[in-house]
Amino acid sequence: MNHIAVMGRFPDKLLSFGKITLGHHIRIGSVFLSMVGMVLLATLCIMYFLQINSIAKKGLAINELERSLQVMEKESRDLQTEIAKIKSLNFTKEVINEHAELDEISAVIRIQPKDSQVAKN
Numbered sequence: 001m002n003h004i005a006v007m008g009r010f011p012d013k014l015l016s017f018g019k020i021t022l023g024h025h026i027r028i029g030s031v032f033l034s035m036v037g038m039v040l041l042a043t044l045c046i047m048y049f050l051q052i053n054s055i056a057k058k059g060l061a062i063n064e065l066e067r068s069l070q071v072m073e074k075e076s077r078d079l080q081t082e083i084a085k086i087k088s089l090n091f092t093k094e095v096i097n098e099h100a101e102l103d104e105i106s107a108v109i110r111i112q113p114k115d116s117q118v119a120k121n
Contacts, residue, residue: 085091
C-alpha cells in the first residue's frame with residue numbers, strides 16, 4: 001500500500017490510501033466519509049426543499065389575497081355606482097311612479113269662479 005505522510009497534528013502517523021487514522025485506535029474509511037457526505041447533502045437538500053415549499057405557500061397566499069382584493073374593489077365600485085343611481089332624480093321619479101297608488105287621470109275639468117278678475121299691469 002501507498003503511504004502518505006500527514007503533516008499537522010500527528011506528523012509521525014501515516015495515512016494509508018482510503019483510510020484516515022485518528023489517534024491510536026480510530027480509523028475512518030472512505031466509505032464512511034462518503035456516507036457522511038451523502039447524509040449531509042441529503043439534509044441540505046431537504047432543508048432547501050422545505051424552504052422553497054414555505055416560500056411557495058406564502059406566494060400562493062399572497063396571490064389569493066390579491067384576487068380577493070380585486071373582487072372587493074369591484075364590489076365597491078358597483079356599490080358606488082348603485083349609490084349614485086339611487087341618488088339620481090330620474091331613479092327617484094321612477095320609484096315614486098312605481099310605488100304610488102294614484103289613479104290615472106281620465107279628463108281634466110277646469111273650474112273658474114264666475115266673477116273673477118284678472119290682474120292687469
